[in-house]
Amino acid sequence: MKKSLLLIILMFLGTLSSINAQKFEGLQKSPTDISYAKKDRNEKPEIKVIYSRPQKKGRKIFGNLAAFDKVWRTGADEATEIKFFQDVKMGDKTIKAGTYSLFTIPGEKEWTIIINSDLDSWGAYTYDEAKDVARIKVPVSKGEELEVFSIAFNKVDKGYHMVMGWDTTRIEVPFYL
Numbered sequence: 001m002k003k004s005l006l007l008i009i010l011m012f013l014g015t016l017s018s019i020n021a022q023k024f025e026g027l028q029k030s031p032t033d034i035s036y037a038k039k040d041r042n043e044k045p046e047i048k049v050i051y052s053r054p055q056k057k058g059r060k061i062f063g064n065l066a067a068f069d070k071v072w073r074t075g076a077d078e079a080t081e082i083k084f085f086q087d088v089k090m091g092d093k094t095i096k097a098g099t100y101s102l103f104t105i106p107g108e109k110e111w112t113i114i115i116n117s118d119l120d121s122w123g124a125y126t127y128d129e130a131k132d133v134a135r136i137k138v139p140v141s142k143g144e145e146l147e148v149f150s151i152a153f154n155k156v157d158k159g160y161h162m163v164m165g166w167d168t169t170r171i172e173v174p175f176y177l
Contacts (some may be wrong), residue, residue, distance in 0.1 A: 001026050005143070009090075015021055022027050023060055028077075029054075029055075030052040030053055030054040030055070030076035030077055030149075030153060031052065031053055031074070031153065032050065032051070032052050032053075033051060033053050033066060033151075034048060034049065034050050034051075034079075035048070035049045035051070035151045035152055035153060035162075036048050036049075036153065037155075037160040037162070037175070038154035038177070039154075039155070040139070043124045043170075044085070045083065045085060046084075046085050046086065046160070046177060047083065047084055047088070047139065047153065047160060047162070048082070048083045048085075049076040049080060049081070049082045049083075049102065049151050049162070050080065050081045050083075051074065051081075051102075051149075051151055052075045052076040052077070052078065052080075053075065053078040053148045053149050053150065054076035054098070054116045054141045054148070054149050054166075055115050055144075055147055055148050055149075056146075056147050056148070056166070056167055061166055061167040061169070062106050062108075062140075062166075062167065063106075063108070066106050067106070067107075068106055068107055068108060068119075069105060069107060070105065070123045071103050071104075071105055071114070072103065072105065072106055072124060073123045074102050074103060074104065074164070075149055077122070077147070078121065078122055079101040079102070079116075079118075079121045079122070079123065079124060079127075080101065080102040080103075081098075081099055081100070081101060081102065081119065081153075082100050082101075082102045083098070083099045083114065084096075084097050084098060084175075085097060085175055086092070086121075086177060087177075088159070088175045088176060088177055089159075089175070089176040089177075090113070090115065090134050090173070090174070090175055090176075091133035091134065091135075091136035091174075092105050093133070093135075093136075095133055095145065098133060099119060100116060100117060100119070100133060100171060101103055101116040101117075101118055101121065102113075102114070102115060102116075103113075103116055103124055103127060103155070104164075104171075106169075107140070108140065109139065109140055110137050110138060110139050110140060111134040111137050111138055111140060111171050112135055112136070112139070113135065113171075113173050114132055114134075114135050114136060115132070115133045115134045116128070116132050116133060116136075117131045117132075117133055120130045130164050136173065136174075138173055138174075139173060140170070140171060141168055141170045141171075142167075142168050142169065143165060143168060143169075143170045144168070145167060145168050146165050146166055146167060146168075148166070148175045149164075149165075149166040150164070150165050150166065151164050154172075156174070158176050158177060159174065159175050159176035159177045160174075160175050160177075161173065161174050161175075
């Protein structure tokens with residue numbers, strides 16, 4: 001009887017310690033999101049972007065949090081990833097199907113959009129220009145204020161425009177299939 005009681009107590013204590021060991025982190029401050037470029041809602045994607053969505057929280061964004069004329073990870077946390085399910089053209093460059101990092105260099109009037117072959121990097125701290133696959137400059141436009149950094153796709157003739165927006169800044173990046 002004493003052995004059974006001791007065994008039950010030990011099992012109970014073991015269960016409590018394993019319950020306490022299962023701690024989860026809080027919610028991400030900049031949650032990860034995915035944006036798809038699709039011909040139709042039920043179609044497979046042609047382009048997919050995985051990125052983290054920082055929030056404005058009353059801060060000055062471009063020229064401050066995301067510095068002008070410096071490489072930015074294009075979101076928060078890990079560098080943004082973009083996957084092309086087929087070859088695409090960005091400007092005069094053809095980009096082979098595959099997964100890449102998406103970096104940007106924000107400017108007041110135009111941004112440089114960078115497709116880079118280095119993956120799984122935190123921020124832009126290890127950005128290597130030698131691994132750039134393609135670059136294009138695009139103009140800045142203005143829109144309604146967005147609290148959270150966002151990426152979406154608009155279908156256009158022969159491809160998509162990837163629209164990035166945060167605060168009142170908007171950028172459109174053309175991809176042609």
